Each structure stands twice: as structure tokens, then as C-alpha cells.
Amino acid sequence: MNLVIFAGGTSSERDVSLASSAAVYKAMTDAGHSITMIDTASGEFITPETLAQVGTAPPDRIALKKASEKQLAVYSQLIGSDIVKKADAIFLGLHGGIGENGKLQSLLDLANIRYTGSGVLASALAMNKVMSKRVFGSIGVPTPQYLFFKRNESHTKIASRIESDFSFPLIIKPNEEGSTVGLSLVKDRPELTAAIGKAAQYSDILVEEYIEGRELTVAVVGDQALPVIEIIPQSGFYDYEHKYTKGKTQYVCPADIPANVAEDAKRFAKQAFDGINCRGYARIDFRLSLENKLYCLEVNTLPGMTATSLVPKAAKAVGIEFDQLIEKIIQLASAET
Structure with a gap:
């Protein structure tokens, strides 16, 4: 070709x-x-x-x-x-x-x-985290509680609203960024203003309930949800450095979680994939609480394909080598666009 x-x-x-x-x-x-x-x-x-x-x-x-x-x-x-x-x-x-x-x-x-990858609608919805959360809510996919603010709103007023609606720790991130760019895990009040300013540098602001627990992700290729991966960063926080530096994060695939939780994660991933109207392939990220409750964070319509990326790891777990995965993605493009 x-x-x-x-x-x-x-x-x-x-x-x-x-x-x-x-x-x-x-x-x-x-x-x-x-x-x-x-x-x-x-x-x-x-x-x-x-x-x-x-x-x-x-x-x-x-x-x-x-x-x-x-x-x-x-x-x-x-x-x-x-x-x-x-x-x-x-x-x-x-x-x-x-x-x-x-x-x-x-x-x-x-x-x-x-x-x-996905078409116009799915790409736009998935990039806008608030809009995708609204879709999740409408189709029964659980997601953390959240607040949304325009980046030009008063940061003092934003901080006040956050304090009245959330307890610490919490997550503040840009509404339209990926790879944890601009994201902060805010542990107490003194960190709040800087985190708001950091997120606002990139886009409007999403404030999200922090789910204590484990980081999971599920790749969907075509109509198949691949095995669940658990992500275990050295520092406990999966930031940009831990995502793209070899050795900074441990990946377990398939994740060591109860079978029913794994099946739920794959089911929610496919629901989110279909609900956003994705096609071809995507990766859906989750938090798993200490009580083994799943929370969908976001859909990535063009997930990474680097040496440390997650979709190739999940594909390999079911016997799909990297070159075969890429061939499949290209075949799906030819069939669906």
C-alpha cells in the first residue's frame, strides 16, 4: 500500500x-x-x-x-x-x-x-473531556464527579467554588489536553491557585474528584476490547515523565484484578467507545477505587504508539504483534472511512 x-x-x-x-x-x-x-x-x-x-x-x-x-x-x-x-x-x-x-x-x-482513527464527531467529543463525561452519564458509564470553568473566569472565584464542592485531594487539568499535560494532583488549599493557573495556560479547566486506588486502561480495536492493563508509576502519580520514560512505570497486562471487574472495565470501555461514536481504535482510561468501583476518565481517539505505549502492550497480550496491529488499524480505516 x-x-x-x-x-x-x-x-x-x-x-x-x-x-x-x-x-x-x-x-x-x-x-x-x-x-x-x-x-x-x-x-x-x-x-x-x-x-x-x-x-x-x-x-x-x-x-x-x-x-x-x-x-x-x-x-x-x-x-x-x-x-x-x-x-x-x-x-x-x-x-x-x-x-x-x-x-x-x-x-x-x-x-x-x-x-x-475516529471521525469528526467522536474526535471532537473525546477531546472535550466535559462533553465526553456528559455522554458517559447518559449511557450509564460511571465517571468521577466534576466541575467545569472557563479559563478566563476569576481564579479566586474558581478556587472558592472548588473548596465548597470538593474535598482534597482533587484533580485539576485542562479540558482539552492529553498526556497529563497541565494536570495537577492538588493535595491541599495552598496548591490550588497554582494548579488552576497551570491548567488555564492550555484550555478551559476541568476539576475532578480524585479516586484513590489504581490506574487501568482498556484498548478497543475494531469491535474487540483488549485485556485490561494496570499502570503502576514509581511515584504513585502517572504524569508526563512517567508515561514516556522507560523504567518509570510498571505495566501489568492482563491486570491482576477480579475477573468481574475486568469484564466490567471492558464492557464500559466498549460502551464509551460506541457512545462517543469512535471507529477503528481507541484507548479508554479508568480509575479503580479501593472498593473495586470503576470510574471512566476519558477516551483517547489517537492513542500513543511508542515503545512504552499501552495499546501495543494490550494487543501483544492476545498475540497481536506491533506490525499486525498497525495493519489492522489501516484495514479498519480502509473499511470504515
Whole structure:
């Protein structure tokens, strides 16, 4: 097949996107496909050899903001180019921002170009955590209690409302970011103002009940929910550094949890996948309370494909190697778009 990988982009998850795309490039090249990889921040052709590894912190926010001002124009030029028009499919190796929030998907749909992952509606809903939580509530998928605030609201008023409605610890995070970028685990009142400001740098603000317990995730590929993975970070907090630094986090697959809890997690994952209207593949994240109650946190419509990523780990647990997983994702794009 003649495939084009869209990589990089200008979101805070740019480095992760480049790492995912490099892994996909290698797998598909080894499988004999004709692959072109494009950094969508600039429109330039790239190869894995030109890319650095994911760092322990997100890229500089100011530099990304400047580059993002031209992002839609770059995408429009790419979609109109012969190399994209003649491709059998576009593999979206992007994470976050325009590449995952439905805007790029709408451009590709208008041009009748096949691409991997979910369509416009699911991408937009999943990126907006409050909207996805509302969907979860309507379809019976449990999710932590939450509050939503616009980023330009008074931080003093936000803090006051949080204190009246929640007890510590709690979670504050941007409503439209991934990879725990801008997220804070707030343990007491003195940490509140800084956490609100940190989240507001990126988008509107989501405040969430902290569920003491365990971190779980379930990948869905096609119509199959894969085995549950438990995520055990060294520090007890699964932040950006622990996600993308080898050795910082232990992954157990299948998770050592009661069989009925595992089945519930897979059932809720599939409900969330279908409720958001996902297609192809996605990853659904959960917290498991000390009482073994599940809480759905979010749906990731373009989950990572790096050496430490979770979807490939879950696939491997059922005998699906990385190159086979990528082939399956591409086949689903061809069948569903």
C-alpha cells in the first residue's frame, strides 16, 4: 500500500506524536509498504532517523503556539497535494490539538481521503473531556464527579467554588489536553491557585474528584476490547515523565484484578467507545477505587504508539504483534472511512 503518515503537529503532545509515527513508519516499511512521513507543523518530509526521543517534559508552549497559527494552512496545502491525494490511506500519528480534535478529520472528510482513527464527531467529543463525561452519564458509564470553568473566569472565584464542592485531594487539568499535560494532583488549599493557573495556560479547566486506588486502561480495536492493563508509576502519580520514560512505570497486562471487574472495565470501555461514536481504535482510561468501583476518565481517539505505549502492550497480550496491529488499524480505516 501507498501510505502517508501525518506526524508531529503543534500540540503539546508533539514529541509523543513523532515517536509514535517513527514506530509506525518502521513497522510499515518492514512490512513492504511505501511510506511517506510528513511533519505537519511544517509540511516537510521526515524520517525516523531525524527525530529525537520523547523528553521528560512537554515541548515549549510558547514555541508551539507560534507554530500553531499556521497549522490549518499547512493541513490545507497537504490535503491538496498529489502525494496525499494518491495515498491509499493517511495514518494519523498525531496526538492532541487540531490533529485529534476533529478539525483535521473534517478536512480529510471533505476531500474524501481515508484516514485512521475516529471521525469528526467522536474526535471532537473525546477531546472535550466535559462533553465526553456528559455522554458517559447518559449511557450509564460511571465517571468521577466534576466541575467545569472557563479559563478566563476569576481564579479566586474558581478556587472558592472548588473548596465548597470538593474535598482534597482533587484533580485539576485542562479540558482539552492529553498526556497529563497541565494536570495537577492538588493535595491541599495552598496548591490550588497554582494548579488552576497551570491548567488555564492550555484550555478551559476541568476539576475532578480524585479516586484513590489504581490506574487501568482498556484498548478497543475494531469491535474487540483488549485485556485490561494496570499502570503502576514509581511515584504513585502517572504524569508526563512517567508515561514516556522507560523504567518509570510498571505495566501489568492482563491486570491482576477480579475477573468481574475486568469484564466490567471492558464492557464500559466498549460502551464509551460506541457512545462517543469512535471507529477503528481507541484507548479508554479508568480509575479503580479501593472498593473495586470503576470510574471512566476519558477516551483517547489517537492513542500513543511508542515503545512504552499501552495499546501495543494490550494487543501483544492476545498475540497481536506491533506490525499486525498497525495493519489492522489501516484495514479498519480502509473499511470504515
